[in-house]
Amino acid sequence: MTNIITYDIARYFYTKNIPVIPRLCSRLTRLIYSCEIPYTASIHPTVHFAHKGLGVVIGHDTEIGEGCKILHNVTIGGRSGIRANPTLGKNVLVGAGACILGDVKVGDNVSIGANAVVLKDVSANCISVGVPARVINK
Template sequence: MTNIKTYDIARYLYKKRIPVLPRIFSRLTRVLYSCEIPYTADIHTSVKFAHKGLGVVIGHDTSIGKNTKILQNVTIGGRNGVRANPIIGENVLIGANSSILGKVIVGDNAQIGAHALVLSDVPANETFVGIPAKSTKKL
């Protein structure tokens, strides 16, 4: 279960089509945890946020699969004002201060290194590091 309960409540209310309350809980998430995790993002309940999601920013249409771990100060969202957000697979580790931007697919069991800037797809079972991020197999 995620450690950001306010997101869970807001997502539940959003799915039940209850107006206004999801926005209130979304703002509460921002105040309590210093992060931006919109209730419109599809985040599996088993996703773990290190340090209660401190500094994490997630785009509105982002999808994050089960057993993913997201460390602090991570940005996952669109780029250049386009709402084309990433799809994160299952069992992914996203390192501190990394950014995954644009219509990117991160495969299952992938790892994103700290401070990485991911602008292209990450195949399953690979580790990406650097700016821009590249597979460690090719380095």
């Protein structure tokens, strides 16, 4: 279970095709945690949001794999109105203030540095930093 309980409740009712409760939970998430984590995003239960996801914004169709850690003020979503959201693999660390934008695939065991802007795919077992992000270590 992720540490954002309102997301877990909303996702459960969304998968059961109950429309009203997920929307209420989504609003509660925004109010209580100051973040935007839609119930339509596929987030593995072992994902950890540091600081209860403070300032995190996630796109609607984003997929986040198991064991990921997402720090505060992270944006993971579409780009310029195009509804193509990122996919994060297993054990990805996303540093504070990082942005992962567009139809981007991030491999397993990747670390993304603080304030990095990821616009292209990142292969597995890499460290990616900078604006725009580039791989510095494999």
